[in-house]
Amino acid sequence: MTDTQLRQLIEGSKAILLENWKEGFTVPTKNLYPFQWNWDSGFVSLVHSYFFLFIAMLLLDTLFKGQWENGMVPHILFHSENETTYFPNYDFWNSNVNQGAPQKPKSSGITQPPVHGFILENLLEKFHDNEELLAFAKDIFPKIVHFHRFLYTYRDPNQEGLFFIYHPWESGRDNSPLWDESLDRIQIDRSKLPTYKRKDTSLADSSERPTDDQYDRYVYLIQFGKENQYDGKAIAKESPVLIQDSMMNAILIKSNQSLINLADRLVMDKAELEEWQQQSIKSYNDKLWSDELGMYACYDMRGGKQIPFKEIGGISPIYAGIPDKQKADLLAKYLQDLHDRGYYLCPSFDVDSPLFDSKRYWRGPVWPQMNWMIHMGLKEYGYEGLAKIVKSDLLELVRTLGFHEYFEPEKSLAKKLSRGYGGDSFSWTASSVLDLIHST
Numbered sequence: 001m002t003d004t005q006l007r008q009l010i011e012g013s014k015a016i017l018l019e020n021w022k023e024g025f026t027v028p029t030k031n032l033y034p035f036q037w038n039w040d041s042g043f044v045s046l047v048h049s050y051f052f053l054f055i056a057m058l059l060l061d062t063l064f065k066g067q068w069e070n071g072m073v074p075h076i077l078f079h080s081e082n083e084t085t086y087f088p089n090y091d092f093w094n095s096n097v098n099q100g101a102p103q104k105p106k107s108s109g110i111t112q113p114p115v116h117g118f119i120l121e122n123l124l125e126k127f128h129d130n131e132e133l134l135a136f137a138k139d140i141f142p143k144i145v146h147f148h149r150f151l152y153t154y155r156d157p158n159q160e161g162l163f164f165i166y167h168p169w170e171s172g173r174d175n176s177p178l179w180d181e182s183l184d185r186i187q188i189d190r191s192k193l194p195t196y197k198r199k200d201t202s203l204a205d206s207s208e209r210p211t212d213d214q215y216d217r218y219v220y221l222i223q224f225g226k227e228n229q230y231d232g233k234a235i236a237k238e239s240p241v242l243i244q245d246s247m248m249n250a251i252l253i254k255s256n257q258s259l260i261n262l263a264d265r266l267v268m269d270k271a272e273l274e275e276w277q278q279q280s281i282k283s284y285n286d287k288l289w290s291d292e293l294g295m296y297a298c299y300d301m302r303g304g305k306q307i308p309f310k311e312i313g314g315i316s317p318i319y320a321g322i323p324d325k326q327k328a329d330l331l332a333k334y335l336q337d338l339h340d341r342g343y344y345l346c347p348s349f350d351v352d353s354p355l356f357d358s359k360r361y362w363r364g365p366v367w368p369q370m371n372w373m374i375h376m377g378l379k380e381y382g383y384e385g386l387a388k389i390v391k392s393d394l395l396e397l398v399r400t401l402g403f404h405e406y407f408e409p410e411k412s413l414a415k416k417l418s419r420g421y422g423g424d425s426f427s428w429t430a431s432s433v434l435d436l437i438h439s440t
């Protein structure tokens with residue numbers, strides 16, 4: 001890539017972050033997602049730090065203003081109650097059925113990947129001696145631990161060190177085929193489903209979004225969560241969807257480790273974190289590794305079995321230092337093969353599966369923030385060449401197809417396109433690109 005092209009990517013990222021900044025938070029993209037999203041905010045705060053460190057801190061601070069008393073950090077914060085272009089909006093979630101949910105900001109009733117621990121460590125690596133950042137880190141550290149404690153307390157009924165999700169949106173990989181079998185288990189009685197109108201398909205191409213049938217099931221699970229005040233014991237007992245997600249748990253382990261690494265410097269207690277961490281890493285390798293797949297798998301607690309698909313979450317533990325060298329080699333080989341076969345890294349789902357759909361959201365496309373995590377993990381394990389490919393693939397996709405939400409993985413097809421998929425001017429696309437440019 002030429003210097004001019006790189007400069008254009010840097011300028012483009014900057015412009016998007018300015019454009020998507022509202023007072024105190026950044027929207028993922030203006031029309032499609034007009035509120036504050038949880039894990040998006042983590043990635044985006046990294047990059048705000050290049051311009052204004054205080055904005056990076058403010059963004060995380062605003063996110064944790066939405067933390068519930070039980071520790072959960074919700075997946076969406078609805079800072080504005082007048083915005084009507086999004087479904088399901090705050091009134092549909094009605095999160096105040098849970099006594100510990102703040103009255104303001106209103107929020108959704110589910111969570112998203114706990115990225116904040118590793119984001120904090122990353123910020124402190126970038127600005128090692130910054131006094132304001134250190135003070136901020138001391139303030140937010142216990143709140144992040146409280147979030148992790150929520151996951152270990154409310155979402156780990158068998159005390160295995162692996163927490164469950166009960167709504168696909170919690171995973172951040174909303175419509176991945178991973179969840180299909182569990183969703184199909186739901187007996188939908190449409191007469192009992194509240195009437196609702198999707199807004200996403202009028203803002204983005206419906207062939208790039210989840211189907212209506214999937215949406216009914218998402219809405220059913222919101223109703224189910226609401227009836228159980230979003231943290232009731234019945235969720236673990238009765239939810240038709242109950243999954244230990246490979247990516248969510250890898251991210252938790254990564255963030256645990258970051259907090260452990262920071263604890264002494266911030267004069268914080270780390271005993272509880274170390275206990276969680278030891279158990280989680282062991283259970284992760286014991287329960288989620290699949291010899292058949294040659295990668296990690298999610299575990300369907302309702303069905304009592306692993307979910308046998310190759311997908312991006314099964315590779316993500318490379319970012320958390322979970323696999324030993326032998327397992328890591330298999331993950332690297334999977335990526336190398338895809339590259340050799342003419343795919344941009346990293347497709348979100350198995351390109352050889354009949355369920356693969358290169359356009360539809362999490363059923364195939366390349367997602368920028370996943371490339372960021374996988375790149376960092378590959379580097380950590382010493383797969384330098386592959387890490388470079390993961391980085392340059394994303395930069396090339398964004399340079400040629402724009403700052404979109406997700407991208408066509410098949411190179412021969414992508415060459416014929418003039419844009420990426422989903423929303424445009426996307427914040428975490430900008431943040432992943434910019435941070436990867438700085439990663440050598």
Ligand code: GLC
Nearest residue numbers: 028033037039040172173174
């Ligand atoms: C979609 C993605 C999710 C993301 C959100 C906002 O729902 O699946 O991971 O957080 O959009 O960008």
